[in-house]
Amino acid sequence: xxxxxxxxxxxxxxxxxxxxxxxxxxxxxxxxxxxxxxxxxxxxxxxxxxxxxxxxxxxxxxxxxxxxxxxxxxxxxxxxxxxxxxxxxxxxxxxxxxxxxxxxxxxxxxxxxxxxxxxxxxxxxxxxxxxxxxxxxxxxxxxxxxxxxxxxxxxxxxxxxxxxxxxxxxxxxxxxxxxxxxxxxxxxxxxxxxxxxxxxxxxxxxxxxxxxxxxxxxxxxxxxxxxxxxxxxxxxxxxxxxxxxxxxxxxxxxxxxxxxxxxxxxxx
Numbered sequence: 484x485x486x487x488x489x490x491x492x493x494x495x496x497x498x499x500x501x502x503x504x505x506x507x508x509x510x511x512x513x514x515x516x517x518x519x520x521x522x523x524x525x526x527x528x529x530x531x532x533x534x535x536x537x538x539x540x541x542x543x544x545x546x547x548x549x550x551x552x553x554x555x556x557x558x559x560x561x562x563x564x565x566x567x568x569x570x571x572x573x574x575x576x577x578x579x580x581x582x583x584x585x586x587x588x589x590x591x592x593x594x595x596x597x598x599x600x601x602x603x604x605x606x607x608x609x610x611x612x613x614x615x616x617x618x619x620x621x622x623x624x625x626x627x628x629x630x631x632x633x634x635x636x637x638x639x640x641x642x643x644x645x646x647x648x649x650x651x652x653x654x655x656x657x658x659x660x661x662x663x664x665x666x667x668x669x670x671x672x673x674x675x676x677x678x679x680x681x682x683x684x685x686x687x688x689x690x691x692x693x694x695x696x697x698x699x700x701x702x703x704x705x706x707x708x709x710x711x712x713x714x715x716x717x718x719x720x721x722x723x724x725x726x727x728x729x730x731x732x733x734x735x736x737x738x739x740x741x742x743x744x745x746x747x748x749x750x751x
Contacts, residue, residue, distance in 0.1 A: 493527070500528070505566075507569075530542060531556075535574070536579075553607065555607045563612050589627055593630060597636075633655075639659075639660075643663050649662030686704040704745075
């Protein structure tokens with residue numbers, strides 16, 4: 484978008500922008516580099532893209548409310564429509580691209596996280612993967628998400644690309660969002676996908692304890708989009724979201740509390 488729109492992010496107090504996605508270089512690699520500079524100028528951290536491959540792979544460093552270090556890593560995948568030519572190189576800007584889920588590719592990511600994290604860090608890995616529509620979760624996504632938790636002690640796997648929320652998993656008391664869905668988009672009234680209710684959104688909120696586990700599960704605030712604004716979802720819409728998330732999720736129970744918020748807790 485035009486740089487004059489940056490105040491939309493600062494007004495919302497966005498701390499970090501994940502730039503590993505399939506639109507970040509729509510205006511060319513020069514546009515990507517300009518985006519990096521504009522966000523840096525207003526103090527918004529960026530991750531997943533950079534002026535060379537080292538910068539694209541570098542995590543964003545933030546702080547939690549409790550004063551712990553929060554590390555955000557970001558990865559883009561060709562399965563989400565990210566062109567391979569957008570991959571950053573030592574001489575060229577681009578995104579942090581994971582070409583496949585081979586053991587060699589996965590190990591490179593796991594080693595980077597393990598080498599940089601401290602014992603008390605909270606680590607989020609944000610991944611742009613998979614198609615825009617549908618609830619099927621590829622086995623490679625599940626295996627990679629589990630490896631991030633098993634081998635790199637990642638606290639949250641934040642998957643995205645789908646325009647609607649997909650199922651989640653609570654695995655070893657860590658949260659995996661396979662597709663968090665859009666929060667704000669311009670697809671209102673788009674025909675052909677009505678059964679997936681693309682106008683509905685979920686905002687996920689979670690607390691991490693001192694061990695790095697989910698403290699009270701995950702809260703998912705139900706919204707609907709209308710004219711580029713978010714409104715609280717109706718009771719009927721929230722009930723529909725509970726049904727879908729319960730059907731599509733693994734390792735957790737999902738219910739609606741008295742405040743109309745979806746609650747996902749470990750099924751064990």
